[in-house]
Amino acid sequence: MTAPTPDSLPPASVLGERLLDWYRRNARTLPWRAPFGERTDPYRVWLSEVMLQQTTVPAVIPYFQAFLARWPTVTDLAAAPLDEVLTAWAGLGYYARARNLHKCAQTIATWRDGTFPATEDELHTLPGIGTYTAAAIAAIAFGQPAVVMDGNIERVMARLFAETEPLPQGKKALYARAAQLTPTAHPGEHAQALMDLGATLCTPRKPACGLCPWRDPCLGRRLGLAETLPAKAPKKLKPTRCGIAFWVTRPDGTVLLRRRPESGLLGGMIEVPSTPWREDPWTLAEARAEAPLPAEWVPLAGRVRHTFTHFHLDLDVVAGRVGARANARGLWVPFDQFDRHALPAVMLKVVRLALARTH
DNA sequence: TATGCGTGGTG
DNA sequence: TCACCAAGCAT
Numbered sequence: 001m002t003a004p005t006p007d008s009l010p011p012a013s014v015l016g017e018r019l020l021d022w023y024r025r026n027a028r029t030l031p032w033r034a035p036f037g038e039r040t041d042p043y044r045v046w047l048s049e050v051m052l053q054q055t056t057v058p059a060v061i062p063y064f065q066a067f068l069a070r071w072p073t074v075t076d077l078a079a080a081p082l083d084e085v086l087t088a089w090a091g092l093g094y095y096a097r098a099r100n101l102h103k104c105a106q107t108i109a110t111w112r113d114g115t116f117p118a119t120e121d122e123l124h125t126l127p128g129i130g131t132y133t134a135a136a137i138a139a140i141a142f143g144q145p146a147v148v149m150d151g152n153i154e155r156v157m158a159r160l161f162a163e164t165e166p167l168p169q170g171k172k173a174l175y176a177r178a179a180q181l182t183p184t185a186h187p188g189e190h191a192q193a194l195m196d197l198g199a200t201l202c203t204p205r206k207p208a209c210g211l212c213p214w215r216d217p218c219l220g221r222r223l224g225l226a227e228t229l230p231a232k233a234p235k236k237l238k239p240t241r242c243g244i245a246f247w248v249t250r251p252d253g254t255v256l257l258r259r260r261p262e263s264g265l266l267g268g269m270i271e272v273p274s275t276p277w278r279e280d281p282w283t284l285a286e287a288r289a290e291a292p293l294p295a296e297w298v299p300l301a302g303r304v305r306h307t308f309t310h311f312h313l314d315l316d317v318v319a320g321r322v323g324a325r326a327n328a329r330g331l332w333v334p335f336d337q338f339d340r341h342a343l344p345a346v347m348l349k350v351v352r353l354a355l356a357r358t359h
Numbered sequence: 360t361a362t363g364c365g366t367g368g369t370g
Numbered sequence: 371t372c373a374c375c376a377a378g379c380a381t
Contacts, residue, residue, distance in 0.1 A: 050378095053379070054366090055377080056375090056377090058368085093365030093366045095364085129379085131378085148377090191377095199376085204376090235373090344365075345365070346365085
């Protein structure tokens, strides 16, 4: 008895049929998904795929519904002010996506009369549409046999073929495996079936191999490796940065907010003014020089902790009351109108802490 | 090729 | 509590 190898797997056509059979019975119904065999509006596919970049389905659903209700077509979205798009996107993260989404909509509305390109190569030239998203739109909206590779499919391929080379070096071999399995019939359903499989059964931890349509052929399972794949290169640890946020109120109850620079972290989003974020903690005396205006600062109890992709942030909050005509760069916003502005999650944490301590 | 870029759920 | 993770893209 020798160890099983990839040569012992059934042909791609057999694996594909078994996968599609499973998908016909188990496909999740999602707001952007058409019934099996039907095409979906490219606008919906594009909007959902961009929202789903590094983002979970439950997080996306309410945003997708809200965007579709407010901007039913790509032309409607193109006509919206960028700030309204950023405000609607607030809380979803990776805000460059919202800026690219808007730019992409304007490109399609202006130069293509609102019609999406139907090929992977043309889609790939548009802002915010990379390798994965171009392939996904081409396959799902236009029925093209594009090779769709995302994190789910990488994991499924690594396990099915027991590819043990750590990522990211191992991605090339996984892509080749996915390409070998990509069918010319129902490529969109095939791609969505693989992603559903990865999201619901072939999960990163504790995969439900017993329910998997590929339970028998899967080399990873047969070799006892499934849960360990795909192997990944070790990650760097995250540093912690510190800052002090300034909660500035006027007698009329309005609060000082400001817009962040257009690019970089939280680009173009609205924030509570703060010192720069650095590794060394700030003293109040140091922070005073970074304040948006002079005031008598009162530290608030508690602290905001937030983790970004590449660092932890600890924010202390100090409160200051200023006069009705106090001047500073920014916007003066009443408590009950914060939802009209593009406040990212970390800033909502600051707002909640400040409101709890000052009321 | 490596790094910067959010957020919330999970075990 | 905390590291890990999710339908990646731009540079």
